Amino acid sequence: MDDILIIGAGQAGMQVxxxxxxxxxxxPITLAGSERATPYQRPPLSKAYLSGEADLESLELRAQSFYDDRLIAVRCDDAVVSVAFEGGDGVAVTASGSRIPFAQLALTPGSEPRRVSIxxxxxxxxxxLRDLADADELKARWGAAGRVVVIGGGFIGLEVAAAARKAGKTVTVLEAADRLIARAVSPITSEFFRQAHARRGIDVRVSVQVTGILGTGDIVTGVELADGEVVPADIVLVGIGVIPRSALAEQLGLKLVGGAIVVDEFARTSDPRVVAAGDAVLMPHPLGRPxxxxxxxxxxxVDQAKVAAATLMGAPEAYRAVPWFWSDQADLKLQIAGLSTGFDQTVVRGDPDDDHFSVLYYAEGKLIAIDTVNDASDYMVxxxxxxxxxxxxxxxxxxTSVSxxxxxxxAAA
Amino acid sequence: MPSITYISPNGTSTTLDARVGDSVMEVAVKHGVDGIVAECGGACSCATCHVYVDAAFQETVGGPGELEDDMLDGAASERLSNSRLSCQIKMRDEFDGLTVHVAPEQL
Incomplete structure (x- = not known):
């Protein structure tokens, strides 16, 4: 038997x-997922899907015929609930009781939103907002909601806030830290987004503590802050980070750190029969930094899934891709290349007040990353x-007079 | 449904039907047309869906927007006057029969 099972039918699973x-x-390849749809793009859920510019069909990563033609069995809407190796072979059992045998396994479970408990x-x-079901619920309440309160000033929160503002809603963003998107960008970029969203009419508050959510009956009506103020709300969107899904990895006894599946540069977990890729994975820095x-x-x-697939084929290639990322917030396009963690110097290029600038990040004099706002040219370079x-x-x-x-x-030879 | 013909660098031709509003990129990727990578899924953030619009359609389809223009400068294949990122070409009825040549290098 040479069956390969991929658990998790998101972007990474599909790519494997x-x-x-x-x-x-x-x-045989089986791609097993818990959601009702075949693999789809998640990024538009907080943007084009919310605004109605994109429908589910346009989000599908591949047509059904693509999977059929390549004999990739996509099993939707039936989560794998247990997985184990029995003797040499593996077997997974789904919620509906189906048993899926396999020789090699790829885990691409993704992550789920961290919940508030107040x-x-x-x-x-x-x-x-993580998956299609979340997006559909948000969309169902969107039209009638005049007041949107976002808890968490990260990417998801700010994207939804921007979409809500664009739709004419009264929008408040509540961030516990002293700046926005603190985990991903420098204070310069954080401060730019705070001011830029404020200019667009969003009430952005940092260093605020949310103490409770108020309602009438079982319907939300507002968010209570530590100083007693209540911010009225028809929708409260919580975007305070994600937690890796690691239940199946735990069943397999894989090494985990902080709930994330630990892999090496070849996407190998602590069990040689299992690779893993995507959001749930902790890996060595891809560009060789500490x-x-x-x-x-x-x-x-995508890139880690490609590495995982090569490893499954016995032709391992180390993960060396340059990380990149984007976030569309109203008319602001943030693009990030590299990882800025560990920077000791920043250089600002252009004027943030023009909604068009870049922040270059350096460590020991060497360029390690860039954030650009509405400057795709610098980003690509x-x-x-x-x-x-x-x-x-x-x-x-x-x-800026020089490209x-x-x-x-x-690079030095 | 307007159709799109993709000519790959090795000369292979693939014709697909599109929904009005679909991008030239998404139709290609969903059906596995070789050479259109489209890592970002259509957010104009990766420049890996570079195509050359056939001369017959160049005027109808038009040129790139500002952001796309900047991204094209960083594309892996040579930029020509008919270069576009296929994620930014949204199909319309009048594009029926559109032919694009897939750029040889995307990454």
């Missing part, structure tokens, strides 16, 4: 299946530079 076929794997958190209208990282992004789901180990002298990078491309210094 596709890459296995591209590598010439001819054995008084009123179970009221109707307190929503999260430490391990867990990346919640489409890019990582740095993304490609990082892939080749090139850098840009920090003392020259702020001069970044012309300042590139190739």
């Amino acid at each position: 299946a596709v890459s296995l076929r591209e590598h010439g794997f001819t054995g 008084p009123g958190c179970d009221l109707a209208g307190v929503l999260y 430490g391990q990282v867990r990346l919640e992004s489409v890019q990582n789901a 740095v993304r490609r530079a990082l892939g080749r180990g090139a850098t840009i002298p920090p003392e020259l990078a702020s001069d 970044l491309k012309s300042l590139l210094v190739p």
Whole structure:
């Protein structure tokens, strides 16, 4: 038996299946997911899907015929609830009681929203946004909701806030930390987004503590702050981060750190028969800097899935992709290349007040990342530079009269 | 339904039907047209769905927007006057028969 089972039918799981076929794997592939839809794009759920510009069909990553043609068995709406190796072979059991045998396993379970546990958190209208079901519930309440309160000033929260503001709603963002998107960007970029959203009419508050959610009957009516103020709300969208889904990895006895599945640069877990990819995975820094990282992004789901597939085929290739990310918030397009963690210097290029600028991040004089707002040109230059180990002298990078491309210094031979 | 023909770098031709409003990228990716990578899924963030619009349709389809224009500068294949990111071309009835040539390198 050479069956490969992929548990988790999101972006990463789909990519593992596709890459296995591209590598010439001819054995059976099963892609098992808990959701009702075949793999779909999640990023538009907080943007185009919410606004009605995209429907489910347009979100599908592949047509059904694509899977059929490649003999990829996609099993939707039937979560795997247990998994084990019995002797040499593995077997997974789904919620409906089906048994799926396998020789090799890829775990791409993804993550789920961290929940708030404060008084009123179970009221109707307190929503999260991770999957299609969440998005459909949000959408169902969207039209009638005049007042939207977002708890958490991260990417999901700000994207929804921007969409709500664009739709003419009264919007408040409540962030516990002293700045927005604190985990992913520098204070410069955080402060830009605070001001930019405020200019667009969003009430953005940082360093606020939410103490409870109020309702009438079982319907949400507002959010209570530590100082006693109540912010009225028809919808409360909570976006305070995600938790890796690791229940199945735990059943297999895989090494976990902080709930994330630990892999090496070849996407191998602590069990040689199991690879893992995507949001739920903790891996060595892909560009060789110190430490391990867990990346919640489409890019990582895709690139790590390709690495996982190569490993399953016995042709391992180390993960060396440059991380990249984007977030569309109203007319602001944030694009990030590289990982800024560990930076000791930043250079601002352009003027944040123009809604068009970049922040370059350096560690020990070497370029490690960039955030750009509405500047795809700088973003692409740095993304490609990082892939080749090139850098840009920090003392020259702020001069917008010179293109970044012309300042590139190739990697030392 | 307007149709789209994709010509791959090796000359293979694939014709697919699109819904009005679908992007030229998504129709290709959903059906596995080789050479259109589209890592970002259509957010104009990766420049891996680069195509050359056939001369007969260049005027009808038009040129890139500002952001797309900047992304094209960073595309892996040579940028030509008919370069577009296929995620940014949304199908309309008058695009029926649109032919695009897939750029040889995307990554």
